[in-house]
Amino acid sequence: MIELRDICKVYRNKKQEFTALRNVSLTINDGEIFGIIGLSGAGKSTLVRCINYLERPDSGKVIIDGRELGSLKKKELLRLRRDIGMIFQGFNLLEQRTVLKNVCFPLEIAGAKRQDAEKKAAELLSLVGLADKAGSYPSQLSGGQKQRAAIARALASDPKYLLCDEATSALDPDTTRSILELMRRINKELGVTIVVITHEMKVIDSICDRVAVMDNSIVTEVGAVSEIFARPQSDIAKKLILPEVVTPVSGEGECVRIVFDGEDSGTPFLSGMVLSCNAAVNILHAQTKDIDGRAYGEMILQLPAEKRSAGRIKEYLNASGIRYTVTGGAGYVGDTA
Amino acid sequence: MSEILRKLWDSGVLQLGIWETVYMTLISAFFSYVIGLPLGVILCVTSKDGIHPVPVLNRILDLLVNIFRSIPFIILMVAVLPAAKLIVGTSLGNRAMIVTLVLAAIPYVARMTESSVKEVDRGVIEAAQSMGAGEGRIIMRVLIPEAKTSLIVGAVISLVTILGYSAMAGTIGGGGLGMIAITYGYQRFNNEVVWICVALTIIIVQVIQETGMLIARKTDRRMRQA
Ligand SMILES: Nc1ncnc2c1ncn2[C@@H]1O[C@H](COP(=O)(O)OP(=O)(O)OP(=O)(O)O)[C@@H](O)[C@H]1O
Ligand SMILES: [Mg+2]
Numbered sequence: 001m002i003e004l005r006d007i008c009k010v011y012r013n014k015k016q017e018f019t020a021l022r023n024v025s026l027t028i029n030d031g032e033i034f035g036i037i038g039l040s041g042a043g044k045s046t047l048v049r050c051i052n053y054l055e056r057p058d059s060g061k062v063i064i065d066g067r068e069l070g071s072l073k074k075k076e077l078l079r080l081r082r083d084i085g086m087i088f089q090g091f092n093l094l095e096q097r098t099v100l101k102n103v104c105f106p107l108e109i110a111g112a113k114r115q116d117a118e119k120k121a122a123e124l125l126s127l128v129g130l131a132d133k134a135g136s137y138p139s140q141l142s143g144g145q146k147q148r149a150a151i152a153r154a155l156a157s158d159p160k161y162l163l164c165d166e167a168t169s170a171l172d173p174d175t176t177r178s179i180l181e182l183m184r185r186i187n188k189e190l191g192v193t194i195v196v197i198t199h200e201m202k203v204i205d206s207i208c209d210r211v212a213v214m215d216n217s218i219v220t221e222v223g224a225v226s227e228i229f230a231r232p233q234s235d236i237a238k239k240l241i242l243p244e245v246v247t248p249v250s251g252e253g254e255c256v257r258i259v260f261d262g263e264d265s266g267t268p269f270l271s272g273m274v275l276s277c278n279a280a281v282n283i284l285h286a287q288t289k290d291i292d293g294r295a296y297g298e299m300i301l302q303l304p305a306e307k308r309s310a311g312r313i314k315e316y317l318n319a320s321g322i323r324y325t326v327t328g329g330a331g332y333v334g335d336t337a
Numbered sequence: 338m339s340e341i342l343r344k345l346w347d348s349g350v351l352q353l354g355i356w357e358t359v360y361m362t363l364i365s366a367f368f369s370y371v372i373g374l375p376l377g378v379i380l381c382v383t384s385k386d387g388i389h390p391v392p393v394l395n396r397i398l399d400l401l402v403n404i405f406r407s408i409p410f411i412i413l414m415v416a417v418l419p420a421a422k423l424i425v426g427t428s429l430g431n432r433a434m435i436v437t438l439v440l441a442a443i444p445y446v447a448r449m450t451e452s453s454v455k456e457v458d459r460g461v462i463e464a465a466q467s468m469g470a471g472e473g474r475i476i477m478r479v480l481i482p483e484a485k486t487s488l489i490v491g492a493v494i495s496l497v498t499i500l501g502y503s504a505m506a507g508t509i510g511g512g513g514l515g516m517i518a519i520t521y522g523y524q525r526f527n528n529e530v531v532w533i534c535v536a537l538t539i540i541i542v543q544v545i546q547e548t549g550m551l552i553a554r555k556t557d558r559r560m561r562q563a
Contacts, residue, residue, distance in 0.1 A: 052467055074471075081469035092464035095559045096482050106468040108478065137558040150464075157468065 002028040002051060002161065002195070007060035009046055020046040021057070022217045030160075033187050033194045035204040035225065037240055038214030044197045047214070048163050051195065052084045053077055065160075082110055085154030085192075089166035091146040093138040099149045100125065100134040106156040117156075124152040128182060144175035151182065155190070162186065165197045180207050201240050205229065213237045229298075230259045230323055238325070242300070253282075253303040253310060258317065258324040260288055265295035273316050279309035339529050345521060355537060358513035361431055362500045365438035366446075369499070370492070373443045376402075377450025378476055388462060389472050405444040410502050413441050414509060434503065434511035442499050449491035453484045486557040493549030497542050504538065514538055 009021040020043045028034045038044050049055040050062060053069045062069040064084070069077060093102050103121035104114075112120070125131045128148040138146055147167060154162055164183070168176040184207050186192050196208060204211050204225055212222040213236055220234035232238045242257060263269065274280060281301040288297030303310040317324050345351045380398055383391040405413070414437045418428040421436035457480050465479045481488070507515025514534045522530035554560075 054463060054466055078469040078471055081467060084467070086464070086467040088460055088464065090458075090460045092458070092460040094461060094479065094483060096485055097558070105465070105478070109465075109468055109470045109474055139559050153464075163467075 001030055001063075001065060002026075002193075003061070003063040004047075004050070005061040005063065007047070007050055007057045007062065009043075009050060009055060009057050019217050021050070024060070024217075024219050026212055026219060026222065028193065028195060029210075030193050031187075031191060032209040033184070033196060033207050035196045035198065035208035035211035036214060037198055037201065037204050037211055038236070039199060039240075042214040043217045044199075044214055045165050048165050048195060048197050051161075051163060052081050052086060082106065082157040083159050084161045084163060085157065085159035086163045086165070087147065087150045087154050087167045089169050091138070091143075091150045091170075093146060093149055093153070095138055098135050098137055099130065099141070102138070102149055103153045103156050106153060110157055120156060121152070124155055125149075127155075128152045142175075143171050144179060147171065147175075147179055148182065151179075151186070155186065155192070160193060162192050162194045163197075164194065166199070167196070168203060169198070169200070176203070177206075183207060199240075213240065226261065230261050232325075241298075253305040254326055255284060255300055255302050256314075256317075256324045256326050257298055257300050258322050259298050260295040261323065262294040262296060263322070265290045265293055269295075269320070269322070270299075273313065273320075277309065277312040277316050279304050279306075279313055281313065339527075341521065341525075341527055341530060342533060345517070345530070350517065350521070351533075351537075354512065354514045354517040354534070355541070357431060357511075358500065358503055358515070358538070359541060361435055361438065361503045361506070361511070361513055362496060365435050365442060365499050365503065366492070366496050368435070368439040369442035369446045369495070372439075373446025374450050376443065376447040378454055378480065380447060380451040381454040381480070382472065382476065388466070388475055402444040402447055405441075406448065410441050411505055411508075413437070414502075414506060417441075418509075429510045431512050434506040438499055438502050438506060441502055442495065445498060446491075446495050449495055450488065453487035453491050454480050456487055457483045486553050486559070489549060489553040489556070493546055493553070496545050496549070500538070500542060500545070 004024055004026045007021050007024040008019070011018045011020055024043075024047060036044050036047060046055055050057050051064075053062065056070075064080065067080065069080070072080065093099075094105065097105070100118065100121050103124055104117040107117035107120060122131065122134060125134055128151050130145060130148045130152065133141060133145060133149070138149065141149065150167075151162075162183075167183075168179050171179060180203065183194055183196070187194050187207075194207075196203060198204060208225050210223060211225050211228055213220045213228065213232075213234060215234065215236035220236055221228060221232075228237060229241060232241050270281075270283075281303060283299065284302055285300040286297070288295050288299065290296075303313055314324075342351075376398065380395065380402070381387055382389050383395040383398075385392060385395070387395075408416070417437050417440050418433065420440065421433040422428040424436050425432045427433050461483060462475060462479060465475050470478070503511065503513055504515030504518070507513055507517070507519055514537055518531045518534035521527060522534065
């Protein structure tokens with residue numbers, strides 16, 4: 001278990017001070033995939049670097065499996081870091097070593113024998129699907145392959161935790177998907193607890209169990225992904241969850257975002273609503289998927305400008321138990337849960 | 338070829354000059370690296386954004402290197418002759434010259450090394466730290482190996498510089514092509530000898546340069562290779 005208690009981090013330049021983390025507290029449970037999402041500059045990297053003390057917090061505690069990092073001796077800290085693998089946006093592979101030797105590197109640090117290290121490294125390369133590139137140098141690999149090599153390397157010391165700082169941000173959507181898939185497999189098969197830093201909701205959506213939303217050096221909300229996705233509280237969470245397309249709409253009617261969270265997909269919900277309310281809606285965005293006859297996803301509708309029709313639609317939504325938010329506006333209007 | 342050149346060649350003076358120049362350069366370079374390389378690494382590692390900042394030590398070393406670097410070699414050479422006498426027991430001849438060359442080249446080599454090692458990507462160092470590598474391991478397994486190509490290129494430049502210094506050392510009692518150019522050429526008004534020495538020096542520099550660059554290229558893994 002990773003516990004962060006009241007972490008503060010201030011960067012001091014010559015004259016300026018910048019608080020990158022302000023009283024951040026989080027608990028990351030064993031076995032889960034935990035996401036941290038936020039816009040650029042929110043403090044995500046600073047936070048994740050505090051977890052393995054690459055960055056020393058100015059105050060607060062980082063406690064990993066009951067051990068407070070600030071109280072550890074240097075040797076103990078270095079030893080503990082072997083339990084925490086880390087992968088980066090820029091891969092950070094050693095350019096002058098082959099892929100196999102890169103994966104061996106953490107084992108060399110741990111003092112493993114060469115043969116043992118190479119055997120282990122080869123196994124890990126098969127696990128990440130890179131066995132055929134063992135003898136290649138990083139400059140001969142594609143981005144996705146580099147990240148696979150980096151993942152294999154991060155796993156070499158059998159870590160309990162894996163920290164991923166924007167691990168897929170430099171990759172195209174297909175490659176991103178395959179890397180995320182690999183991360184999920186590592187979580188399931190090896191039982192590694194994974195912390196995923198990202199600014200993309202789709203990453204959180206596709207692999208994380210829980211998520212913390214960061215904005216301006218603080219954590220604004222933490223919870224199960226489905227929960228945050230359905231009921232974002234903070235402005236930043238709404239902004240991250242709502243697709244960009246929705247924001248610039250002509251000022252006519254208000255927009256609502258409705259979330260399907262396992263409703264029966266057999267009933268034609270939208271048509272039913274339009275018919276019984278006798279009011280037309282404009283679909284601005286729809287992203288739903290059907291899983292076993294249940295609808296999941298979200299839809300953004302622009303209601304009629306006319307107040308009464310809009311009111312009827314809201315009543316209808318309330319009555320049918322569909323959760324919705326008025327977007328762009330402040331706060332929640334009609335949460336029926 | 339003129340009389341004097343043939344004489345120099347037949348008596349073996351010229352060959353000896355070439356040999357002396359080459360071995361003075363190589364031996365001086367070797368000893369300068371023995372001290373200059375660690376010094377450069379220390380300069381880099383202890384700097385304020387290094388992996389083990391020690392600001393006071395860094396300041397002092399930085400200042401020392403700068404002082405030595407700003408003294409013109411011809412003056413430094415004379416100034417350190419007493420030190421040479423202390424170390425090798427004489428202030429004359431090639432052994433004394435090697436001492437002065439080493440002392441003059443150390444700060445140069447240190448700066449070269451420092452700048453090469455500084456080029457190593459911060460992210461790679463961070464990755465090593467995240468794996469629990471201590472400073473010693475990072476230096477030996479990350480900084481130096483990753484800076485290898487740049488270090489080799491730096492070594493080529495250092496060698497050529499030391500070669501240049503060694504020619505100057507010929508004026509105060511060192512051997513080599515510099516000495517031949519001065520004693521047999523300049524002092525006897527024989528330009529031909531001077532030019533021959535120049536040509537030979539150019540050839541040696543070319544050989545060093547080409548071999549060095551070839552090694553640098555061949556050992557660099559960052560380029561796409563078939
Ligand atoms: N070494 C540093 N010195 C000074 N300020 C820093 C330093 N590192 C980070 N910061 C500042 O702290 C803030 C948070 O940085 P951080 O890298 O944690 O953001 P981030 O959420 O990871 O952003 P991104 O998504 O762009 O990676 C930024 O405003 C940044 O300028
Ligand atoms: Mg970041």
